[in-house]
Structures are given as structure tokens and as C-alpha cells.
Amino acid sequence: MTTKIEQSVKNKTIAMIIPCYNEELTVARVITDTKKYLPEANIYVIDNNSTDNTAKIAKENGAEIIFEPRPGKGFAVQRAMERLDYDVYGMVDGDDTYSLETIKDLVRPVMDGHYDMIIGSRLAIFENDSFRQFHVLGNRLVRGLINRLFRCKLTDIMSGYRIYNKEIAKKLPVVSKGFEVETEMTISLLSYGFRLKEIDICYKSRMKGSFSKLNTFKDGFKVLWTIFNLFKNNRPLTFFGTLALGFFFFSLIFGMVVVVDYFDDLFVEHVPLAILSTSLFLCGLLFFLVGVTLHSIVEKHNQVMCVLKKI
CATH class of the missing domain: 1.10.287 (Helix Hairpins)
Structure with missing residues (x-):
């Protein structure tokens, strides 16, 4: 007997977007887990001008490669939204820190049309050393600002693990260049009245030898500047x-x-x-x-x- 999610997937197409910059150590695992837990998805690795073997390994593991020469995660997300045409989109980082075991729990509400975007919240279930101390403080600051300014109760504004529908992919303006893209997407969704929900997921520690591309202070300032501009523009x-x-x-x-x-x-x-x-x-x-x-x-x-x- 097929489940409700399986019946929904038969009628709708889904793409899994994996933005990557020098993730040759982890991208194969992300692709493998996607195939295992969401076999219905077509997998796209957005190679953000990597200098290692990220694209080669991703292709060998069955993903389609989309090259984005402009450096910055925001540009990679823009490229994916421009190039792809699906009913549902998934987005997850290529560093293998987001557990995909429960991905169908995130896909189901979007497939059924109950929500426009589901965010995988990392702050309830996480492994030791999965967060850097300053990243936790920064996330709390950003979360507090957005919750106060936009009168909401979100827990993980900057999560890179999201499932969203075609309407968001084609109509939501994304202009951020870097890691502030998640913050921009969240604020835009709140401003335009889209239906948004968070679901707890497990956040894992980075694989040994893999390093975060996020600069705590530089990218943190960009996120705060994005909040300032979006608040000014929307309120x-x-x-x-x-x-x-x-x-x-x-x-x-x-x-x-x-x-x-x-x-x-x-x-x-x-x-x-x-x-x-x-x-x-x-x-x-x-x-x-x-x-x-x-x-x-x-x-x-x-x-x-x-x-x-x-x-």
C-alpha cells in the first residue's frame, strides 16, 4: 500500500539542490543519502566555481552539475531557480551536516500544499561540536531581531536545509550574493505572507578535514545588513x-x-x-x-x- 507522500510524489516532480564550494570530501555522501531517503528527487549540484574535485565526484555519483562562476551561495541559489522547473524544490548544503533521514517529513507538507516552505531547524537536535560558539551567538542575535521586527517565533533563521514549492522558486526575489541568502528568503516569506513552518532535524558535526566556508564576522555583518535593508524596505x-x-x-x-x-x-x-x-x-x-x-x-x-x- 502506497503512503500519502508516495502518492503525492507520483503526481509532482521534485529537485534536490546542493550548492557546493570545495566539498569533495562530503558531496558524495549527501548525494547518496538523498537517493536513499528521497529516491524520487532529481539531484543537482550547483558547483560554485570549486577548485577541487567536487563537480567530478558529484557527477560520478549520479548528480547533474550546474556551474555558477560567480562566487557566493546566493548566486548558486539564483542559478538553480533560474535553470530548473519543478513542482517542489529541496535545498541542502553539500557539507553533510544536515541529516536527511527524515526528509520526507519535510517534503510532505509542501507536497500536500499545506505550506509554501519547510525549514529544517538545527537547534533542537545536534551533535557535539556541530556549532561554533560565535555561530550560536550570531544565530540567536539574528533570530531575536527577526522575531521582534517581524512578529514571528522562528528558531533557526539561517538554516540551509529547506523544502519549498514552485511558487517561491519562480516568484520570490533573491538578490543576496552570499550566505545571507537564507535570511533574505525567510524575511521575504514573512513579508509576503507565505506559509512557513519549521521541523526539527538532526545537525551533524563536520567530517574531519572539511571546513566551513562561513566567515563569522564578515558574513555575520552581511546578514545584519540584509536584515536592516529588508526591514527598511518591507516595514x-x-x-x-x-x-x-x-x-x-x-x-x-x-x-x-x-x-x-x-x-x-x-x-x-x-x-x-x-x-x-x-x-x-x-x-x-x-x-x-x-x-x-x-x-x-x-x-x-x-x-x-x-x-x-x-x-
């Missing part, structure tokens, strides 16, 4: 409104000095403070108006996205 009224309140507050503080000075002797002695207070008020008003205008534009854009989702 302009909150962003510019907060700036406006700050300018109004300092305008009031300096203005009170001028007003008190005036009522004391009906003469303004602190002219520079009066000019500063007025300038701050005008800047605050400008930021508020910019926020209102951009908010209207974003609302219209979101309405268009909702219409496109139904097409």
Missing part, C-alpha cells in the same frame, strides 16, 4: 516612523529651552537652539512623510504579490 512606516519620533523628541527637548527662554523675557536669546529645534522638527516630519509614502507603495506591492500568488 518603511515603522522604520522611518521611528526615526521621525527620534527627531521629534530632540526637537521638543531643544524647543522647550527656547520656549522657556522666550516666556522669561519675551526674547529668544538662544537663536541657534531655535534653529536646531526647527530643523530637527522638519527632518522628523520629512521622515514621517517618507514612511507614509513608502508604506502605501509597499502595501500596493503586497497586493500585487497576493494576486500573483493566485495566478
